[in-house]
Amino acid sequence: xxxxxRIQYPDAWxxxxxxxxxxxxxxxxxxxxxxxxDLLKELNEVYHVKIAAYCLMPNHxxxxxxxxxxxxxxxxxxxxxxxxxxFNKYHRCDGQLFKGxxxxxxxxxxxxxxxxxxYIHRNPLEAxxxxxxGEYQWSSHHGYVSNAKKWSWLHKGFILSLFSPDKAxxxxxxxxxxxxxxxxxxxxxxxxxxxxxxxxxxxxxxxxKGMVSTREVFEExxxxxxxxxxxxxxxxxxCAYYKVSETELRLSKRGYYNEPRNVGVYLLRQVRNDxxxxxxxxxxxxxxxTVSSIVERVKREMRKNRRFRKRIHELTSNLDKSxxxx
Numbered sequence: 001x002x003x004x005x006r007i008q009y010p011d012a013w014x015x016x017x018x019x020x021x022x023x024x025x026x027x028x029x030x031x032x033x034x035x036x037x038d039l040l041k042e043l044n045e046v047y048h049v050k051i052a053a054y055c056l057m058p059n060h061x062x063x064x065x066x067x068x069x070x071x072x073x074x075x076x077x078x079x080x081x082x083x084x085x086x087f088n089k090y091h092r093c094d095g096q097l098f099k100g101x102x103x104x105x106x107x108x109x110x111x112x113x114x115x116x117x118x119y120i121h122r123n124p125l126e127a128x129x130x131x132x133x134g135e136y137q138w139s140s141h142h143g144y145v146s147n148a149k150k151w152s153w154l155h156k157g158f159i160l161s162l163f164s165p166d167k168a169x170x171x172x173x174x175x176x177x178x179x180x181x182x183x184x185x186x187x188x189x190x191x192x193x194x195x196x197x198x199x200x201x202x203x204x205x206x207x208x209k210g211m212v213s214t215r216e217v218f219e220e221x222x223x224x225x226x227x228x229x230x231x232x233x234x235x236x237x238x239c240a241y242y243k244v245s246e247t248e249l250r251l252s253k254r255g256y257y258n259e260p261r262n263v264g265v266y267l268l269r270q271v272r273n274d275x276x277x278x279x280x281x282x283x284x285x286x287x288x289x290t291v292s293s294i295v296e297r298v299k300r301e302m303r304k305n306r307r308f309r310k311r312i313h314e315l316t317s318n319l320d321k322s323x324x325x326x
Contacts, residue, residue: 007106007197007208008070013052015116015190015199016076018102019060026087026097027056033138035086036061039079041153047075050155052113053120056138057127062120064113066155076102106208108200115186116199117144117159118178126182133178144174229319231282234271238264241315250283263312265291266298271319 020026027033033056040063043049049071053064067075084097107116121144124136133141143151144160163173189199198208229237239249242260249260265283268274269291276288285291302309 006073006104008067008072010070011066011068012070012072013064013066013107013109013113014072015105015107015120016063016065016072016102017060017104017195018080018098018100021096021099023059025058026060027058027138028091031090032087035090036079036083037138039083043075043079044153044155047071047078049075051140051153052155052159053117054140055120055123055136057123057129062123064107064116064120072104076104103195105195106198106200108198108204110204111201112186112199113159114162114177115183118180119182119186119190121178122182141178145171229271231268231272231274234267234319235264235282237315237318238267241311241318252283252285262294262298263315265294266312267315267319269295271316 027036036056037054040051040054043065044051048069050066050068051063052066053062055062065072080098080102087097088094107113121133121139121141124130124139125133130136133139134145140154140156143154144156160167160170160174162170163177164170189196198205200208235246235249238260239246242249242263244260249258249264251258252261261283265279265285268279268282269276274282276291279291280286280288283291285294298312302312
């Protein structure tokens with residue numbers, strides 16, 4: 001089973017989601033919901049994860065969190081694991097509770113934080129679980145409109161400050177903001193079966209690209225390909241390294257060994273994990289078997305030729321550096 005891409009760095013923001021196996025209820029009663037919220041407080045106290053918003057729906061949950069210590073995986077492993085144990089003990093059952101691993105989208109704080117707070121808090125309304133936000137008990141909306149000390153663990157101050165530096169004014173503007181419907185753009189993104197690993201501006205996505213090595217294990221983390229160099233970048237890098245034109249790069253004729261072409265084919269497969277069909281179209285190769293043979297030929301050459309292997313490593317390193325600079 002493939003595991004989702006985990007991009008972790010200090011102070012990153014995430015929209016985190018998980019749902020019950022086969023759509024089953026994971027918060028069937030008050031006790032269960034209170035147990036999960038207690039675990040969220042533990043995340044804040046033990047792992048220093050800042051919980052900015054949450055909503056517990058009958059069969060799934062939404063969280064908006066910030067991780068000053070870049071420890072999302074460890075923190076969520078704790079909350080999901082411990083909650084499953086406590087849920088099973090209380091309900092006298094055993095086995096898997098959640099559908100699978102949690103989903104986490106890295107969020108651009110400059111453009112999407114407020115939209116996600118609104119999306120999370122309006123989830124019950126959109127699902128028909130109440131006529132107003134105040135009617136639904138199991139979301140952090142109540143913390144945003146309250147000055148009670150019991151909500152001091154909730155990381156709402158920063159979010160509210162985005163509306164106004166004045167506390168009373170910020171709450172009033174927050175209420176006006178969440179009273180409006182969720183923009184269609186946000187809904188379309190978050191209802192996809194395959195969620196994007198990053199949500200943000202083009203500049204933010206390019207910045208995150210530089211944090212993801214081009215040598216990710218694609219079989220285990222399919223989404224990592226979304227953050228790797230595009231085809232044109234790889235072609236440009238190979239042409240620059242070998243000092244050839246694109247026409248020369250794609251040149252193929254009997255008896256002619258075109259190392260730049262073979263390396264380009266190999267890198268599209270190794271770095272991007274593109275399909276044989278896709279690579280064939282790029283290099284105008286009709287047979288998939290020919291693409292596969294080129295890739296294997298490059299691998300064999302790397303094993304026996306130290307200088308050739310060094311050239312591949314230099315090219316891969318150049319691609320890594322190029323990604324970090326974009």
